[in-house]
Amino acid sequence: MDTSEPSVICHVDNGLCRLILNRPEKLNALSLASFEAISTYLDQLNYEEIGCLLLTGSGRSFCAGHDLEGLASGAEGGAAERIENKLVERLATLPFPVVAGVRGHCYTGGLELVLAADIIIAAEDARFADTHSKFDLVPIWGLTQRLPRRVGMAKAKEMIFTARSYSGIEAVQMGLANMAVPDVELDSAVEALCADILKTSRRSNREIKKLFEDTDGMSLAAGNAWELHHTPGHGPGFAEVIRNFNAKN
Structure with a gap:
């Protein structure tokens, strides 16, 4: 019997759907299995019951990017890329508000995933970065479309071309995140925002x-x-x- 923890956890409570990336030992690095799990959860949701979706990561990081093991093995080719792109687009176009809570790393694939959220709340010491060019990669999950729309073309080019990392406070200053709070206050700030959303129509x-x-x-x-x-x-x-x-x- 497989006793391993699921790569993604989903809980629904009083109109709030919590979607939690759950590979803390790998800083919640994404794999095709992660995308398939999220897609399955979304298939099972009763959208009429959901007023808000909260996207977070377990452990000390939101998401360090794509799991390089899957890429190195060659297991994730063109078909996987289309599945992953489609899932990010699906998250971005869900009919209800999507909130993301970010602590620790939010790198590359994690950044592409979090850009599907309507509202991003970050820990002040979170780190946002795009490292595609560091590994001779080109985005396939919509980064070149969503990042400029969030932060402006000039800042998006700076982030992408330099592969620099930016704190949660800097993410707010550039318009990437809506607010930044001390790490110890992140969970309560995210819950309070979702509660406010659920009070509205x-x-x-x-x-x-x-x-x-x-x-x-x-x-x-x-x-x-x-x-x-x-x-x-x-x-x-x-x-x-x-x-x-x-x-x-």
Whole structure:
């Protein structure tokens, strides 16, 4: 019987889906098996029950990148690359908010994975880096598309061309992370943010996220027109607010 720990753990509790990379002995390095496990979990989720997804890593690092053992063995070729790219895209386009909590390493493949999150909270001493050029590699999980959209083209080129690492505080300064907190406060800060998200309207968050995605790349005028004509507007929750307001007045 296989008693090894799963490479990814998934828990759902009161609308919060916790997705935890679980290879702490390898700093949560990613493998094809990790991507397949995440994909299976997503297949099994009841999306209507989820208000937020939290992506974290067990142990002292979020993710040190792709497991080089899999690459060195030749086991992960073109088919695996397409599966992995598709999974990152799937995470990035989930209908509900995705939050990532990052401590320790967030390197290369880990950086590509975390860029699928809507909101990133980092430990102040976390380390973000892209090292593709250090190993004569070229991104295949969307880094050249998502990183410039997050930090701007000039900063993305600096990160990619130099392979330098940046702290959680620097990640906030460049717009990569939303906030940075002391490592001992990371878990509580992430939980508090997810709790705030879960207090708001799931319908609103889903529809607003869809508007963001539908209008990405449009001019301001075109995006404004799209929002005007495609917004679903008020929901049942707003009607209840109005009823309660009227009942008090």
